[in-house]
Amino acid sequence: MLPGDSHPRRPEAHALDWLLPSDTRRFRDKDRRMTLRPDSTTLDAYTHDAARYSREWLDQPPPDDMYALWENHLLPTGKTADVGCGNGRDAAWLADRGYRVTGFDASAGLLDEARRLYPQIAFRTATLPSLAEIDEQFDNVVCETVLMHLPVDAITDAVDNLVRILRPNGMLYLSWRVTEGVDARQPDGRLYSAFEPSLVTDALTSCVILFADDTTSASSGKRVCRIIAAKRSED
Numbered sequence: 001m002l003p004g005d006s007h008p009r010r011p012e013a014h015a016l017d018w019l020l021p022s023d024t025r026r027f028r029d030k031d032r033r034m035t036l037r038p039d040s041t042t043l044d045a046y047t048h049d050a051a052r053y054s055r056e057w058l059d060q061p062p063p064d065d066m067y068a069l070w071e072n073h074l075l076p077t078g079k080t081a082d083v084g085c086g087n088g089r090d091a092a093w094l095a096d097r098g099y100r101v102t103g104f105d106a107s108a109g110l111l112d113e114a115r116r117l118y119p120q121i122a123f124r125t126a127t128l129p130s131l132a133e134i135d136e137q138f139d140n141v142v143c144e145t146v147l148m149h150l151p152v153d154a155i156t157d158a159v160d161n162l163v164r165i166l167r168p169n170g171m172l173y174l175s176w177r178v179t180e181g182v183d184a185r186q187p188d189g190r191l192y193s194a195f196e197p198s199l200v201t202d203a204l205t206s207c208v209i210l211f212a213d214d215t216t217s218a219s220s221g222k223r224v225c226r227i228i229a230a231k232r233s234e235d
Contacts, residue, residue, distance in 0.1 A: 015198075024109035041189040042149045043106055044097055046086075050109030054117070063219035066144065066175070066226070073210065073228045074171050078139025081165060083126065084146030088114030088139060091121050095134070104134065129158035135169040145217075145224060147200065148174040152193050153183070161201035167203065168233045172207060174200060175226040178214070197225050207231050 046053060066164040074080070077098040082091040085103030087110055094101040095118070104126035105111050114123045126133040128143075129150060141162055147155055159174070166172055186192065201209065207229035217224045 011129045025130070038106055038129070038154070039151055039191040041185070042191045045186075045189040046107040047109040050087075050107060050113050054110070054113040057087055060219045062093075063090075063144075063217060065215070065218040066090075069211065069226065069228060070094070070142070070173065071097075074140045074142075074173070078170075080140040080142065081134070081138040083128065083131070083141060083143040083162060085114060085123065086110050088118045088121060088123060090142070090144060091123075092118045095121050099140070104131075129154040129161060131158075131161040131165060134165050137165055138170060139167060140171045141166045142173040144173070144175050145177050145220075147174065148179060148192050148195075149190060150193060151191070152199070154197050155193070155195060155199055156203045159200055161205055163204065163220055163231060166231045168231055170231050172204075172231065173227070174229070175224050176200075177220075178223040178225055200225075200227065203208060204229050 016185035075161050077100065080094055080099045080101040081102055082088075082094065082103045085091050085105050086107075089103045091103040091114070101121060103111075103114055103121060103123040105114070105123070106127040107127065108125070111123050111125065114121070124133065128146065143162055147158060150158055162172060162174070177192060179192040181194055182196050184192045197212075197214075201212075204227075209227060209229045211226070213226050215226065216222070216223060
């Protein structure tokens with residue numbers, strides 16, 4: 001049994017109302033997994049203007065609040081997947097602290113930026129929601145502000161596959177930018193889906209949620225939801 005199966009591992013972990021399980025049993029059609037695709041317009045935006053997005057991220061203050069969560073919860077020096085790694089900034093932070101990190105992204109342009117900036121780190125192509133390119137498991141999986149770029153009907157499958165590549169007792173970090181009301185699309189074409197946090201938490205049935213928060217990012221200044229979860233042992 002993992003620490004925290006009955007109670008959060010850390011006493012400061014937030015017990016938010018949206019962690020309560022849904023009253024409705026959800027039907028998951030696993031046959032849909034491989035048919036769902038990322039939002040192509042969002043992916044095109046990141047690929048065609050990767051250098052500009054990379055500069056913007058590097059110009060932002062470091063996400064020290066997120067890094068503190070990682071230091072407190074991720075398995076030290078563990079084999080780590082940064083899914084949706086962008087220009088590799090966060091993968092580099094992990095590598096500098098001894099994590100055996102691989103960065104994954106669907107954007108060829110952003111992967112080029114990551115390899116240019118951090119040639120010492122391995123970066124590979126992988127695409128949510130399926131993550132079909134990944135057939136291994138990791139001690140830690142982090143996915144920072146990516147889920148909101150997927151169509152709402154792909155988010156459950158994305159979470160399922162992030163858990164799939166996490167080994168038993170491994171640690172999962174998820175975050176997404178909050179969009180209220182209806183889906184929004186930026187002038188550059190990027191999708192920001194609007195969805196309830198329960199869409200994510202209901203998909204974490206094989207995990208124990210240790211931390212959850214709805215906060216303002218110290219880096220972007222945007223409202224984000226963040227979750228740390230541990231995958232249950234298969235025993």
